[in-house]
Amino acid sequence: MKDEKHFDVVVVGTGNAALSAAVSASEKGAKVLMLEKGPEHKRGGNSFFTDGAIRFAYNDLAGIKRIVDDLSEAEASKIEMPEYDIKAFHEDLMKVTKRKSKPELAEHLVSKSYETILWMKEQGVKFIMNENQFFEKDGTKTFWGGLPVKTDNKGIGLVEALFEKAKANGVEIWYESPAVKLEKKNGEISGVQVKQSNGVSVVVPAKSVVLACGGFEADKKKRMEYLGDEWEEAVVRGSEYNTGDGITMALEAGAVRAGQYDGCHAHTTDYNAPRVGDYSKPGDIYKKSSYPLGLIVNTEGKRFVDEGADFRNYTYAKYGKETLKQPDHKAFQLYDSRVRPMLRVEYDLEEATVFKADALEELAVKMGVPKEVFLKTISQYNDAVQDGEYNPSIKDGKSTQGISPEKTNWALKFDKAPFYAYPVTCGITFTFGAVKVNDKAEVLDDSEQPVKGLYAAGEMVGELFYHNYPGGSGLMSGSVFGRTAGMSAVESIRDKTLN
Ligand SMILES: Cc1cc2nc3c(=O)[nH]c(=O)nc-3n(C[C@H](O)[C@H](O)[C@H](O)COP(=O)(O)OP(=O)(O)OC[C@H]3O[C@@H](n4cnc5c(N)ncnc54)[C@H](O)[C@@H]3O)c2cc1C
Structure with missing residues (x-):
């Protein structure tokens, strides 16, 4: 059994959303534990498998230059970069979601996208130009589609940079330690039950919990139940561990379902x-x-x-x-x-x-x-x-x-x-049905009130994506809501003494 420890914030998962939450909470001084269901060599969730294409409102080429260090002036002079601002990102999101994306969440995602990518860079994530998003003619590279940047060395580069930062910030990570249940005391989240490799569950006390443990895309039965029988045979493009555990735990703790349960990417x-x-x-x-x-x-x-x-x-x-x-x-x-x-x-x-x-x-x-x-x-x-x-x-x-x-x-x-x-x-990439949250990443109950001490990020955010998502916004959603969840979690415990 792991040592009996107390944490300010327990983050469930080790993908981009979880890492963003852990780094953001730890940079504010919180003592953070991350729980990963899989072994260490299978950490990083779907985020690990991505191409690292990440969408943000950059405005113009000057906005890109602040993000991509290796873009020389000579290279930049041969680039034709269409403008892409908050309004354009918002319109893309609304267009592909058939205008169903919840306004509060959509607004949060797009308006925080640029400051979040700057924050990611500060945390050590390196960005490069996305070679899949331009056509070259007569020496000029014309970018298209609002997705000109990706992380260096794809999703692996992204998660490894954040793991490094989390380690530097003193974040502890337990592998092969699935979260199985949330604990509550006096109506507030008070910890997480974790299943150990010997099959015995232990309770890890915590002042707040961030659920960033994906959707239910890797669970055949849930896919068939919610998406339809034809989904039985779908290839799972990413993590085998995203089986909807976070949704189940949140619902048991008083959260309410939200979003398109019959939809997925x-x-x-x-x-x-x-x-x-x-x-x-x-x-x-x-x-x-x-x-x-x-x-x-x-x-x-x-x-x-x-x-x-x-x-x-x-x-x-x-x-x-x-x-x-x-x-x-x-x-x-x-x-x-x-x-x-x-x-x-x-x-x-x-x-x-x-x-x-x-x-x-x-x-x-x-x-x-x-x-x-x-x-x-x-x-x-x-x-x-x-x-x-x-x-x-x-x-x-x-x-x-x-x-x-x-x-x-x-x-x-x-x-x-x-x-x-x-x-x-x-x-299948990921599912859209998840739990209700607000723009502070607080998990909400059926009266739209926060389940105290509970936050969610990444694929666990319901009502953001319907039918489709604009490429690159899955990672940005994880980064924006993960960072927000980390900050909100610390904020909520500021009057309790931090460890
Ligand atoms: C092949 C592929 C390519 C993609 N390419 C892109 C792209 O280029 N750009 C883009 O924006 N999006 C892309 N996406 C989508 C993107 O991966 C997701 O939107 C995003 O990474 C989700 O991040 P997350 O942190 O919410 O989930 P994940 O990264 O999946 O992390 C979930 C974590 O939770 C863990 N977990 C699950 N259950 C438990 C439990 N009970 N206890 C503890 N841990 C648990 C998992 O092991 C995993 O570590 C791609 C997805 C795939 C599969």
Whole structure:
């Protein structure tokens, strides 16, 4: 048994939200314990698996220069950076969530995003330019989509920098120590029950608890219960430990459910990706999101979505879900040689599954789809492609006419051999249904009153994301609400004596 200890703040989880909470509480002088369900080599949650793409309202290139240290003046002079302010971030969030994001939480996320990224930098997180978010023409890099920055060395770099800072601040971390229940005394949270490796639970007393232990994406039964039966077979793109424990504990302690329980973020993922995130192959290496440049067909050889409806940031989550609804939960992304050089780096990795052929007939055979249907799909598509100026850095309106589904942007004929087909399925990223919180990250009960001493951050925040999220805002949400939770937790105990 671990030594009987008292902590000011216990943070459950070791992902980005938890680390942000732990660092923020400890920098204010609190004695902090982090609890991790998995072993040390599997720490960091979904955050570990990310590409580190992080969204914030930077205003203009000057705002980026304050964040990215390695951006030289010479490089900056060759960058075309569209402006992206609080209003633009807010509009993106509202657009993809069908205007359902709770105003108080949406406002908190976007308005705190810039000061939070500065704070992250102060904590030792290093940022670089996001090479997946620009198109280069005549030596100029034109960025698009409001996501020009990512963390150095992806999610691994992010969590390792924060682990280092947490350690420097004296934060203690217990591994293989899942939180199983919250303790309450006189109506206030007073500690957490932790299950030890010998199966016995111990109570760790604490003045406040921050729950930052993810959604229920890794729990097959809960996925089927809330999202639908088809989700049984979804690949889990990240942590195997996010099984909804935090939600269960919070509800038992008086919190109320909030957000879209039948919604989640998902991504088209290599059909042969591991069933849960593989810690020996870090980085988000199995996703396949260059489809706006190509076509998608199912195993019957038919198209089923408008590949060019919008930039990938705004459609990949939806299209992952659409793929799960197809026969065998499977689809193929198709590219010809004209666009193949423009695909993201994941398509070049040895982990990528691909069929290549010089003729469409041969490709159909390799894919195992009905040849006649497949050839008809391609020829009907090619006949429907309209003239227009092709430009992948803007929504160019170069579209098809007379087919369904149409392709509304970036429609080039599919006719330049060799041809490539990448088999994909749906990978679940995280679930949207969680618990009710306010903009202080306080967990609320059914009368909208705080459950005293209880805070939540990251995927545990309900009512922020519905239907989809603007790429890069999962990490920013963890950072903003994690930091807020840490500050609020300390604030609430300021009149109690800090250890
Ligand atoms: C492959 C992949 C790529 C992604 N790429 C991006 C990206 O580039 N940009 C972006 O913004 N978002 C991205 N996301 C989404 C992003 O990962 C999440 O939005 C964010 O990281 C969630 O952070 P979190 O701290 O809430 O959860 P997590 O990072 O998942 O942390 C949850 C932690 O809780 C622990 N835990 C669970 N139950 C318990 C328990 N009972 N007791 C103790 N510990 C427990 C887990 O082990 C884990 O450490 C990606 C996700 C995946 C899976």
